[in-house]
Amino acid sequence: MATPTNLPAAQTTGNVLTAAYVNDLRGAFRIMQVFSTNVTARSFSTASTSFVDLTGMSLSITPQSSSSKILLYCSLGGGNNNVGAGFAYLQFVRNSTAVGNGNESSFLAVNITGDQPANASNLFIDSPSLTSAITYKMQIKVPSGTWFLNRRGASDLYNGNSVLMAMEISA
Numbered sequence: 001m002a003t004p005t006n007l008p009a010a011q012t013t014g015n016v017l018t019a020a021y022v023n024d025l026r027g028a029f030r031i032m033q034v035f036s037t038n039v040t041a042r043s044f045s046t047a048s049t050s051f052v053d054l055t056g057m058s059l060s061i062t063p064q065s066s067s068s069k070i071l072l073y074c075s076l077g078g079g080n081n082n083v084g085a086g087f088a089y090l091q092f093v094r095n096s097t098a099v100g101n102g103n104e105s106s107f108l109a110v111n112i113t114g115d116q117p118a119n120a121s122n123l124f125i126d127s128p129s130l131t132s133a134i135t136y137k138m139q140i141k142v143p144s145g146t147w148f149l150n151r152r153g154a155s156d157l158y159n160g161n162s163v164l165m166a167m168e169i170s171a
Contacts, residue, residue: 031170032063032168033168034165034168036165037165039056040159041150046146046147047145051098052139053093053137054137057138058164059165059166061136062131064131065131068168069168071125071126072100072125073163075120075161076121077118077162078153081153091138092122
């Protein structure tokens with residue numbers, strides 16, 4: 001089976017695609033499995049200046065191969081009640097290890113100011129090199145104010161939706 005690093009040589013115009021060639025290409029970059037969690041509840045809030053788990057924003061996946069990649073996608077809706085300084089920092093976590101960031105400047109900083117709801121999304125490709133169950137989750141911290149999931153910062157008028165997704169991709 002082909003992998004991203006050993007794909008067969010490129011075909012040229014007029015060449016016949018053999019069954020073996022087509023069969024070899026079938027496995028490259030294939031999505032093996034997809035897991036997601038969807039949160040519509042508006043019950044989570046935090047004023048923590050240290051990273052804390054976002055309630056409901058976690059899932060488990062067991063890779064079929066140690067060479068697989070895991071494509072992580074997160075979309076969050078929410079708001080901060082601190083007008084003008086309502087940032088929130090987000091990070092992906094694999095089991096208990098933060099992934100996809102090296103220092104605070106590379107965290108996803110979302111300027112969610114005042115009573116206006118905002119959406120933020122992030123993508124990351126993880127290389128866990130595991131075939132055992134992995135738990136991925138989202139964490140958040142706020143430098144000031146209180147951040148609310150799936151609602152406005154100062155009122156409960158906005159009905160947001162937040163999603164965490166993990167896709168295993170063959171490599």
